[in-house]
Amino acid sequence: MRIPRRFLPSTNLLMAFEAAARLASFTAAARELDLTQSAVSRQIRMLEDQLGVQLFVRDQQVVRLTVAGESYARDIRDALRRIGAASLNLRANPLGGTLNLAVLPTFGARWLTPRLAGFLKDNKGVVVNVLSRLTRFDFRNDTMDAAIDFHTDEWVGTKSIELMTEVTLPVASPDFVACRNDWTPEVMREMPLLHLTSRPDAWERWFHLNCVPAEGVTGMLFDQFSTMAQAAQSGLGIALLPTFLIEAELSKGDLVPVLPRPLKSDAHYSLTWPVERDAYPPLVAFRGWLSAETRRYRGSEG
Structure with a gap:
């Protein structure tokens, strides 16, 4: 569908509007764009005339966005970001690959x-x-x-x-595992357990799989596997980690299985x-x- 020209303002007008909206100042926008304050004010007035909508409230030396202006600023900022990203990508690879x-x-x-x-x-x-x-x-x-x-x-x-499913294994540092020789799911239930925020029910599922009550399982929270793996290496507790992401740690012995009982994710x-x-x-x-x-x-x- 062809968009009418009046709904496609020039980039110069949109950049002036976006800068003024973000900085809440025509003067600051002018400094950023290397223009005069009057030029920015004129460009924004032209944009308002073209759209037929008031984007700013002018109150003596203070300007603020109207409700319509706030909504338009969000959309225009995203559009300019997309144009910039596309141009940067094209410059990085002129063949478009x-x-x-x-x-x-x-x-x-x-x-x-x-x-x-x-x-x-x-x-x-x-x-x-x-x-x-x-x-x-x-x-x-x-x-x-x-x-x-x-x-x-x-x-x-x-x-x-x-691509692949995820198989996790309960692992910890060698010293942590060596601290006792009677590891069972029941024993593990009482140990410090490390949790990943994106897999909040992982330990519950592992304990249910091993016929151990899982209610009230608590422990430290992490938002990335890498930091949780480092915490486990440092002896902070037991972590359920995907085996394909800790191959190096397992091969070097920095992490060892507490029990050889993997959990396959759904x-x-x-x-x-x-x-x-x-x-x-x-x-x-x-x-x-x-x-x-x-x-x-x-x-x-x-």
Whole structure:
């Protein structure tokens, strides 16, 4: 659908408005944009005339956004951010082969990033921008082409492929485990337990699996696997950690299993992307590579 020209103000007008809205001052906006105060005031008046809506209340030397102006400022700020990101990506790769990927921090650092060299070697025209995200996000508001997430449900308007399930194991430092020789689920129930905020029921599920009451399980909370793994290494308690994310610690003996009783999650790691990006060449290439890489990894585990 073609948008009428009157609803597409020039970038100069929008930048003047966004700066004035953010700084709550025409004078400060003028300094930021290297313009005169009168030029900024004139540009904002032109924008108001073009839209037919008052964006600022002028009260002597003070200006403040109207209700309509506040709403418009949020949307325009996001639009300018998207334009800037698109321009930056294009400059980084003039051939347009940029893939913006959101990943969970520990997954990205410990599993994906060490393997990315193989993808980039075979896809020399592609630039991959990796941004860490702790929480799920909305593709409608984020300039991402795809995301690697851990979930059980599907997002509306997206496609996805399953990468791998998550198997966790109760681990602790060697000294912590060596402090006693009678480890059982009942004994563990009374020990300091480390919890991940994104897996709040993990310990309850593990104890139920091992026929031990799990009500009232408490302990330290962490928002990332990496910090929880470090806490376990430091002897602060027992952590349920995905085995594929702590391979190095297990092989070096920095972390050891308290009991060899793994817990398989109901959720899985997936690559998800908006349907409109389905045929985007860098994403197609990455999707194929990642599918093969995870199949190879699952085969090596088995």
